[in-house]
Amino acid sequence: MSADLENTLYLELKDGRVTIALRPDLAPNHVARIKELVRDGFYDGLKFHRVIEGFMAQTGDPRGDGTGGSGQKLDAEFNDEPHVRGTCSMARAQNPNSADSQFFICFDDARFLDGQYTVWGAVTEGMEHVDAIKRGSQSQNGTVKDPDKIVSIRVAADAD
Template identity: 50%
Template sequence: MRKLAAAFALLASPALATGLEIEVEGEGANGTITIDLFDDVAPKHVEQIAALASEGQYDGVVFHRVIEGFMAQTGDVEFGDQSAENFDIRSAGRGGSQRPDLPAEFSDTTFDRGVVGMARSQDPNSANSQFFIMFEPGPFLDGQYTVVGQVTDGMDIVDAIKLGAGQNGAVVGQPDVMKKVTVTE
């Protein structure tokens, strides 16, 4: 009886996204990055990312902050869409989405190479749409930023993303872009 009840509960629950496929193109990277999303670690963040991706909000959004040996950041659907009429790379990274900011979902998952985390302001409860992919381990981020996933294929594409300049890693000129982001199940 318990097994039957569990099976019905599974059928009644909504299907959750298990991953993303990100088609990247640009001066640096060209190819597909595959990410497994951790809906058991950060369910609210994964739900928000999956919804934005399903709506096509991430399509055309640039990697606006890329720091060698650290991470590549993207996901500003408000100011980071290179196809938008008013796109200006200098504004990319200052926005989010129309959805509300999320409460932190910190975990004991460590920020290793290929881990995907949510970007935020100084307020731990300010993550919205922006995320970053780690080039190298960053244990100083552990327990301070929400981990949402892990790159499972395409780290060579991540490694090729056009680097930014200076300490902040702001990309100048033509940044690499997430041409298409697809939710996988």
């Protein structure tokens, strides 16, 4: 099995496939946990509950409102990778060690997040499908009415 396929995710959205290159060199524990959750089918069907135009699309909460997770907190693995268009990074609460299963994909550069959130991957193909995710209300901090969902996520090495 190719290491490239083991460190690649296929994120299926309503408009098509997004390929994400995982970065275990930057965040080995986060990448391992994300792959575990992906292989368990945890993310399949989850909503993009917070989507802010010009900023990011956030998902990974089984409750669908930004208050839930898988129940396993991760210690921060902050790194020097910049938050730019296509960056995949962990969402968290105020506590740096509170990341769980929620993550976001940057629509545009968000360099003000650099060094404060764990970057674990980047979109390498299909960013146009991320761009098509339904946006939320600016006045409601990106809360989305009738949000788009993840169809499925698979580790490429496991894909048919």
